[in-house]
Amino acid sequence: MINNQEILETIQMIQDQHLDIRTITMGISLLDCTDSDIGKSCEKVYAKICRLARDLVKTGEDIEKEYGIPIINKRISVTPISILVAASGGDPVLYAKTLDKAAKTVGVNFIGGYSALVQKGFAAGDRELIDSIPRALQVTEHVCSSVNIGSTKAGINMDAVALMGDIVREAAELTVDQHCFGPAKLVVFCNAVDDNPFMAGAFHGVGEGDCVLHVGVSGPGVVRAAVANAPDDMDLTQVADIIKKTAFKITRMGQLVGTEASARLGVPFGIVDLSLAPTPAIGDSVAHILEEIGLEACGGYGTTAALAMLNDAVKKGGVMASSRVGGLSGAFIPVSEDAGMIAAVRSGALGLEKLEAMTAVCSVGLDMIVIPGDTPSEVIAAIIADEAAIGMVNSKTTAVRVIPAIGMKEGDELEFGGLFGTGPVMRVNTHSPMKFIKRGGQIPAPIQSLKN
Amino acid sequence: MRAVITVTGKDTVGILARVSTLCANYQANVIEVSQTVLQDMFAMIMMVDINRITCNFSELADVMRQEGQKHGLVIHVMHEDLFNSMHRI
Numbered sequence: 001m002i003n004n005q006e007i008l009e010t011i012q013m014i015q016d017q018h019l020d021i022r023t024i025t026m027g028i029s030l031l032d033c034t035d036s037d038i039g040k041s042c043e044k045v046y047a048k049i050c051r052l053a054r055d056l057v058k059t060g061e062d063i064e065k066e067y068g069i070p071i072i073n074k075r076i077s078v079t080p081i082s083i084l085v086a087a088s089g090g091d092p093v094l095y096a097k098t099l100d101k102a103a104k105t106v107g108v109n110f111i112g113g114y115s116a117l118v119q120k121g122f123a124a125g126d127r128e129l130i131d132s133i134p135r136a137l138q139v140t141e142h143v144c145s146s147v148n149i150g151s152t153k154a155g156i157n158m159d160a161v162a163l164m165g166d167i168v169r170e171a172a173e174l175t176v177d178q179h180c181f182g183p184a185k186l187v188v189f190c191n192a193v194d195d196n197p198f199m200a201g202a203f204h205g206v207g208e209g210d211c212v213l214h215v216g217v218s219g220p221g222v223v224r225a226a227v228a229n230a231p232d233d234m235d236l237t238q239v240a241d242i243i244k245k246t247a248f249k250i251t252r253m254g255q256l257v258g259t260e261a262s263a264r265l266g267v268p269f270g271i272v273d274l275s276l277a278p279t280p281a282i283g284d285s286v287a288h289i290l291e292e293i294g295l296e297a298c299g300g301y302g303t304t305a306a307l308a309m310l311n312d313a314v315k316k317g318g319v320m321a322s323s324r325v326g327g328l329s330g331a332f333i334p335v336s337e338d339a340g341m342i343a344a345v346r347s348g349a350l351g352l353e354k355l356e357a358m359t360a361v362c363s364v365g366l367d368m369i370v371i372p373g374d375t376p377s378e379v380i381a382a383i384i385a386d387e388a389a390i391g392m393v394n395s396k397t398t399a400v401r402v403i404p405a406i407g408m409k410e411g412d413e414l415e416f417g418g419l420f421g422t423g424p425v426m427r428v429n430t431h432s433p434m435k436f437i438k439r440g441g442q443i444p445a446p447i448q449s450l451k452n
Numbered sequence: 453m454r455a456v457i458t459v460t461g462k463d464t465v466g467i468l469a470r471v472s473t474l475c476a477n478y479q480a481n482v483i484e485v486s487q488t489v490l491q492d493m494f495a496m497i498m499m500v501d502i503n504r505i506t507c508n509f510s511e512l513a514d515v516m517r518q519e520g521q522k523h524g525l526v527i528h529v530m531h532e533d534l535f536n537s538m539h540r541i
Contacts, residue, residue, distance in 0.1 A: 002456075002536065002540075004497050007497055010538055015526075065509070066509045066510055067531050067533070067534045068513070068528050068534065249538045252537045256533060
């Protein structure tokens with residue numbers, strides 16, 4: 001029998017501490033939609049998504065009411081579209097428009113998978129897709145894009161890195177009238193995962209089943225509140241233990257919602273992604289957890305160690321609570337989406353260099369960072385290369401989602417609104433990496449890749 | 453199947469009566485009630501059997517929420533499974 005204290009704890013988590021299911025994401029394989037005629041291929045894509053995801057939003061809303069737990073986003077991820085482009089040829093933007101239309105029809109807020117995997121080279125369709133990304137993001141509202149440019153097994157494709165520097169800039173330039181929102185929907189990965197439910201980097205890997213349902217949980221507010229209740233002299237082993245127990249509870253809820261949703265939709269359950277995903281709401285910040293652990297401001301010395309402990313404790317607590325864990329699973333540190341990070345950047349406590357160090361110990365990378373509008377492409381490419389190197393050597397996923405704020409300079413602020421928040425324009429070291437980036441080629445896979 | 457109904461807000465006459473009347477209207481059988489009043493804040497937790505309810509679950513949750521809003525109370529109706537999965541291994 002559940003006792004009253006447990007009931008009240010749960011209610012308080014939901015009501016005051018922003019506990020929610022961040023997303024239920026349906027992964028849909030489009031491999032059976034390939035056709036040599038791009039028109040026919042698009043028709044099949046639209047029909048399949050609408051057929052499988054028809055009840056996704058409604059089911060999410062029903063579960064939300066029944067269990068009393070908010071499910072913030074209902075989303076879809078699909079097979080990397082470059083594979084369909086390889087078969088059909090034609091203008092890839094047609095696929096983007098088809099995905100956008102399907103997302104509107106079924107009522108999801110984002111659809112991910114306008115993607116290419118080029119960690120070891122460009123295959124048919126890859127370059128065409130990547131070249132079309134800025135236009136695709138300009139003309140669609142709900143489509144998210146990602147490109148995997150490196151992995152521990154393959155090394156880093158530096159030709160793709162150089163290209164992505166240009167693509168990120170162009171995406172910002174084309175969407176200057178939409179607050180440069182284009183690159184906010186574009187993630188450049190190293191070691192991208194096949195079953196990530198979180199946007200903008202979600203795609204449905206080719207090794208996945210035909211249709212699965214993933215769940216991404218959240219709850220920085222709950223963890224912060226739990227740590228805040230701990231006495232100031234509690235040692236870090238015990239603090240880690242509190243975080244672990246809290247993560248367990250959060251994840252159990254994700255597991256429950258995931259199994260229930262997959263049963264109702266008649267779709268196999270995929271994974272629970274154990275992530276702490278902040279929102280701009282007050283009290284829902286990862287930076288504030290670190291400050292609660294004992295730092296004056298996120299970004300000061302001690303941040304990387306505290307974050308490493310937080311990230312590890314979340315995984316340890318979560319992994320026992322779920323039958324299948326996957327996705328990115330770790331604490332996210334998207335600057336513009338985290339009230340504590342925004343404050344730390346404004347006060348000068350947090351800079352890009354510290355953020356880069358933080359990405360070595362948590363999920364996922366340099367995320368939602370606004371950089372000056374005149375940052376050259378090769379500098380953006382070099383940021384991507386550095387981040388990819390951290391992922392490659394440490395066998396973890398890293399990513400870059402930076403937004404060049406066209407026409408703005410350090411100290412200005414770019415406003416996105418909603419879950420995407422506000423981004424202070426951050427200082428970027430612009431010493432030129434031109435010669436390095438222009439060399440191109442492949443950084444060979446590190447020795448860590450030879451495990452057999 | 454059971455649901456947990458929680459009611460919080462400023463104490464007034466007839467809160468328990470109103471909530472249990474709504475339960476009866478929809479054939480939700482009250483199994484257990486515990487309530488406290490701290491200063492003038494009212495808090496009640498009610499366990500109800502929902503196997504024979506005459507509406508669907510989300511409708512019951514909506515009706516309760518609206519009733520709460522009318523009287524300045526916050527009423528949650530949540531499936532028991534949520535609490536079991538969070539607090540029991």
